[in-house]
Amino acid sequence: xxxxxxxxxxxxxxxxTGGRPFDPxxxxxxxxxxxxxxxxxxxxxxxxxxxHGRSVLAVDLPAHGRSPxxxxxxxxxxxxxxxxxxxxxxxxxxxLVGHSMGSLIVLATALxxxxxxxxxxxxxxxxxxxxxxxxxxxxxxxxxxGLRMEAVWGHARNVQLASSAVPGSSLLDATGRLNQRAxxxxxxxxxxxxxxxxxxxxxxxxxxLPVLVVAGKRDQMTQxxxxxxxAAEIPGAKFAALDAGHSMMSEAPRExxxxxxxxxx
Amino acid sequence: MAxxxxxxPHPDTLAVHAGQSPDPATGARAVPxxxxxxxxxxxxxxxxxxxNMETPGHVYSRLSNxxxxxxxxxxxxxxxxxxxxxxxxxxxALHLAIVTLMGQGGHLVxxxxxxxxxxxxxxxxxxxxxxxxTFVPSRDPKAWRAAVRPETRLLFGETVGNPSxxxxxxxxxxxxxxxxxxxxxVDATVTxxxxxxxxxxxxxxVMHSATKYLSGHGIVxxxxxxxxxxxxxxxxxxxxxxxxxxxxxxxMVFAEESTATAFxxxxxxxxxxxxxxxxxxxxxxxxxxGLETLPLRMARHVENAAxxxxxxxxxxxxxxxxxxxxxxxxxxxxxxxxxxRGCSAILSFELKGARxxxxxxxxxxxxxxxxxxxxxxxSLVIHPATTxxxxxxxxxxxxxxxxxxxxxxxxxxEHPDDLLEDLARGLRAAMK
Numbered sequence: 059x060x061x062x063x064x065x066x067x068x069x070x071x072x073x074x075t076g077g078r079p080f081d082p083x084x085x086x087x088x089x090x091x092x093x094x095x096x097x098x099x100x101x102x103x104x105x106x107x108x109x110h111g112r113s114v115l116a117v118d119l120p121a122h123g124r125s126p127x128x129x130x131x132x133x134x135x136x137x138x139x140x141x142x143x144x145x146x147x148x149x150x151x152x153x154l155v156g157h158s159m160g161s162l163i164v165l166a167t168a169l170x171x172x173x174x175x176x177x178x179x180x181x182x183x184x185x186x187x188x189x190x191x192x193x194x195x196x197x198x199x200x201x202x203x204g205l206r207m208e209a210v211w212g213h214a215r216n217v218q219l220a221s222s223a224v225p226g227s228s229l230l231d232a233t234g235r236l237n238q239r240a241x242x243x244x245x246x247x248x249x250x251x252x253x254x255x256x257x258x259x260x261x262x263x264x265x266x267l268p269v270l271v272v273a274g275k276r277d278q279m280t281q282x283x284x285x286x287x288x289a290a291e292i293p294g295a296k297f298a299a300l301d302a303g304h305s306m307m308s309e310a311p312r313e314x315x316x317x318x319x320x321x322x323x
Numbered sequence: 324m325a326x327x328x329x330x331x332p333h334p335d336t337l338a339v340h341a342g343q344s345p346d347p348a349t350g351a352r353a354v355p356x357x358x359x360x361x362x363x364x365x366x367x368x369x370x371x372x373x374x375n376m377e378t379p380g381h382v383y384s385r386l387s388n389x390x391x392x393x394x395x396x397x398x399x400x401x402x403x404x405x406x407x408x409x410x411x412x413x414x415x416a417l418h419l420a421i422v423t424l425m426g427q428g429g430h431l432v433x434x435x436x437x438x439x440x441x442x443x444x445x446x447x448x449x450x451x452x453x454x455x456x457t458f459v460p461s462r463d464p465k466a467w468r469a470a471v472r473p474e475t476r477l478l479f480g481e482t483v484g485n486p487s488x489x490x491x492x493x494x495x496x497x498x499x500x501x502x503x504x505x506x507x508x509v510d511a512t513v514t515x516x517x518x519x520x521x522x523x524x525x526x527x528x529v530m531h532s533a534t535k536y537l538s539g540h541g542i543v544x545x546x547x548x549x550x551x552x553x554x555x556x557x558x559x560x561x562x563x564x565x566x567x568x569x570x571x572x573x574x575m576v577f578a579e580e581s582t583a584t585a586f587x588x589x590x591x592x593x594x595x596x597x598x599x600x601x602x603x604x605x606x607x608x609x610x611x612x613g614l615e616t617l618p619l620r621m622a623r624h625v626e627n628a629a630x631x632x633x634x635x636x637x638x639x640x641x642x643x644x645x646x647x648x649x650x651x652x653x654x655x656x657x658x659x660x661x662x663x664r665g666c667s668a669i670l671s672f673e674l675k676g677a678r679x680x681x682x683x684x685x686x687x688x689x690x691x692x693x694x695x696x697x698x699x700x701x702s703l704v705i706h707p708a709t710t711x712x713x714x715x716x717x718x719x720x721x722x723x724x725x726x727x728x729x730x731x732x733x734x735x736x737e738h739p740d741d742l743l744e745d746l747a748r749g750l751r752a753a754m755k
C-alpha cells in the first residue's frame with residue numbers, strides 16, 4: 059500500500075492509515091503522538107478504527123518518524139501545523155486524539171477553532187503540563203539520560219516486572235528505542251513546549267465539543283489527578299481511568315481502544 | 324551536569340520477575356503452564372481484530388502463548404531488547420533470523436568458529452535455498468570487512484566461540500555492520516545476559532540456545548531471538564521484507580506498522596506462522612525455572628571454570644589451554660573489558676599425545692559426563708573433532724580452532740575440588 063503523505067507548511071507530512079487506504083469520504087480520526095515518538099505508538103488503536111468505518115491518519119509530526127521539517131518551539135506552533143495538516147488532507151471536522159504532548163496539540167487546535175473539530179480525545183494529559191527541571195536539564199545536557207527518563211517515567215513504575223499486553227514485547231525498551239530514533243533536540247523542544255503551554259482557561263470552560271479525557275491511574279508523567287482535573291473543567295467531558303501508566307496505548311491497548319471506540323464510533 | 328535518572332530493577336530482579344504478573348485468573352504466583360493450543364474469542368469482532376492485528380492477544384500457541392510470552396519478555400528485559408520470540412531450539416532462532424531478513428541471493432558473513440550445528444545450517448543447508456555464507460576468522464576484522472558484499476544482509480558470530488573459546492570483538496564488528504547498514508546478529512549462548520549484554524556492545528539482534536545456561540539443567544530444547552529495536556530498516560534500504568508491502572498479510576509494511584519492532588512482527592507473523600518452529604509452553608516453564616537463578620549460576624560457573632583453567636594450565640600432560648581468564652589467551656584483555664564478571668564456563672585444551680590420549684582422558688573421568696551439550700549444572704566433556712564438529716573437513720576444523728587433540732569442557736556447578744580431582748584422574752590416564 060502506498061505511503062500516505064501530504065504537503066504541510068512546505069514539507070511532506072507522513073501519516074499511517076491503519077492498514078487501509080485513506081478515504082476522505084469517511085469520518086476521519088487524526089492521532090497525534092507525544093514527545094520523541096511517532097505514529098506507531100497508536101498501532102493498537104488506529105488499525106482497529108481503520109477497519110471499523112473510520113479513516114485514520116496517525117501523523118508523524120515534523121522532524122519525527124518519516125516526516126521531515128523543523129521542530130516547533132511551542133504548542134501553539136504545533137497546533138498551527140496540525141490545523142494546516144487538516145486543511146492539506148481536506149478533512150471536514152475530523153476527530154482528534156492526542157497523547158501527552160500530542161494531547162496539548164489537539165487541545166490547542168480545538169481551542170483555536172472548535173468548529174473545525176468533531177470530537178476531542180485527550181490521553182495521558184494535564185493542562186498545565188509542568189515538566190520538572192531535572193528532566194529538562196537532562197534533555198538539554200545529557201540527551202541519553204533524558205530519553206531514559208522519558209521511557210521510564212513514561213510507563214507505570216516497574217513496568218518490566220509485569221506481563222506485557224503485547225505478547226513478547228518489553229514495553230520499556232521498545233519505547234526507549236523509539237525515543238532514541240527521535241531527531242536530536244526533539245525531546246528538549248517538546249518538554250519546553252509542554253512546560254510553557256498555558257491553555258486559556260476561559261476557552262477550555264467554554265469548549266462546546268464532545269471531549270474524552272483518559273488518565274492512567276499509575277501515570278508517572280502526567281498525574282492522574284491532573285487529567286481528572288482537566289476533565290472537570292471542560293463542560294460535559296467524559297473521563298475514563300485506566301489501570302496503566304502514561305503509555306496507555308501499549309500498557310493497556312485493549313482498554314484504551316474500548317474507551318476510544320465508545321467515544322468515537 | 325550528570326543525571327542518574329530514574330531507577331529500574333537490577334538484572335537479578337528481572338531474572339526472577341520480568342514479564343510476569345500473578346496470574347489474573349487464579350492469583351498463582353508461579354508462572355502457570357498454559358498448556359493449550361488455542362484461546363477462546365470473547366466475540367466475533369475481537370476474533371477478527373486479533374487475526375488482523377488490530378488488537379494484541381493470543382490466538383494460537385504457534386504464534387504466541389502466555390507462558391511462552393513470560394519467557395520472551397523476561398529475556399527481552401534481561402538483554403535490554405525491544406522484544407523477543409521464543410523458538411523450538413537455538414537452531415530455529417538462527418533460521419528465523421535469517422529467513423526474516425533475506426531470501427534467495429542473500430549472503431551472510433559469519434565467524435568460522437561457530438557451533439557445529441550453526442555451521443551445518445549456513446554451510447550446507449541454506450545454500451540449497453539460495454542463501455550463502457562466507458566464513459571468516461572471528462579474530463580478523465579485515466577478513467570480516469573483505470567478505471562483505473553488496474548482497475550481504477547479516478553479520479553473525481558467537482560471543483565466545485565454541486569450542487575454540489575465542490572472544491568476538493563485538494564493538495568492532497558492530498561498527499562494521501553499521502558502516503554497511505546491515506544488522507549484526509550475535510549468538511550469546513555462552514555468555515548469557517548475566518555476564519554481558521551484546522546489545523549494549525552494538526549488536527542489533529541476539530539469539531540463544533536456551534537449552535544451555537538459560538535453562539541451566541540440560542532438560543529442554545529451546546531458543547530465543549531478541550531484537551534490540553535500534554536498526555533502521557528503512558534507512559538501510561536493504562530489507563524489503565520489512566519495508567515493502569507483504570502480500571501474506573494484507574499488504575502490511577512491517578516497518579510502518581511498528582517502527583521499533585518491525586523485525587519481530589515479521590518474524591512472528593510470517594516466520595512462526597509458516598515455519599512453525601515455536602516453543603512449547605512446558606518448555607518455556609522449565610526454562611523460566613532456570614532463568615530465575617541465572618545470575619547466581621553463571622557466577623559459580625565462571626568461578627569454577629577459572630579454577631579449572633588455571634589447574635589445567637599447570638599440568639604437564641596438557642599442551643595448551645584455551646580460556647579467556649588466562650593471560651595467554653589472545654582476547655584476555657577484550658574479555659575482561661566486555662565481560663568483567665567472567666567470560667566463559669566453556670574451555671578447551673589440547674592434550675599431549677593427541678587422539679588416543681584424549682580417549683583415555685575422557686573414559687577415565689567419573690564426574691564429568693561425556694555428552695553433546697554445554698551449559699548444564701553438571702560438568703560435561705566432549706571430543707569435538709569426532710562428535711559435534713565431525714562434518715567439518717580438516718580446513719574447516721582448523722579454521723574453527725579444533726585439532727584432533729582438542730577436548731572441550733563445560734564446567735558445571737559442582738564443588739571445584741571435586742572437579743579438579745576428576746580431571747587429575749583423567750590426566751593420569753592420558754599420560755599412561
